[in-house]
Amino acid sequence: MLRVIGMMYVTLAPTVLAGIFNMVWCKLPVMRFARVPIDGGRNFTDGRRVFGDSKTWKGLFGYVMLNLLFAILWGAVCRAAGLEPWNFFYVNHENRLGYNVFVGILLGLGYSLFELPNSFLKRRLDISQSKQISGARKVFFVFLDQADSVFGVALVVWLFYDLGIGLYLLYVLVGAGTHILLNMMLYFMKLRKNMF
DSSP: OHHHHHHHHHHHHHHHHHHHHHHHHHHSSSOGGGOSBTTTTOBOTTSSBSSOTTSBHHHHHHHHHHHHHHHHHHHHHHHHHTOGGGOGGGTSSOOOHHHHHHHHHHHHHHHHHTTHHHHHHHHHTTOOSSOOOOHHHHHHHHHHHHHHHHHHHHHHHHHHSOOHHHHHHHHHHHHHHHHHHHHHHHHHTTSSSSOO
16 A cells, blocks of 8 residues: 555656646746636626636646646656656556656646636635635535645546556545645745635
8 A cells, every 4th residue: 555655656746846836836927918817707607707816827837837847857757766667657658758748738737627627616606715614615625625636637647557446536535635735835835825
């Protein structure tokens, strides 16, 4: 079991790094034209925003660009450090530049696109970033906020290595727990406005 969890971390190290650096990227005064919401400010049929202001084209571009960059760099690290057997992406496929570019793009898309259904659901329930919720709903949404992107990136892993449903769900649990710890760290570094 420890080996499997170790493999999970080795496999998704580029995505963890991309998530951290995307927080920095989104704060940089570059590509201001892309700081527009993915939903274009449009409302759904219920009169509420589709996704909200926090899901921007700049953030989506950052996730894709940074996952691509870190997938390439991590492929070189895995080759040099002998970590390829610990990386699910290299169990059935060769560690090559073109492959790493493709995987990096898919990881970035998986991460960012799988956050959108959660944002859509919260807009339908009139839960905004600033609105405080409590009880079971708070626990559910704290978990979902951390797990949504992991559902996407674990699915990308599954495309290249047959995880099966049990290992896929373990990936989501481990990933969500890791995401919570990283968000706490980013909060204390003042890169996030709130911890969860």
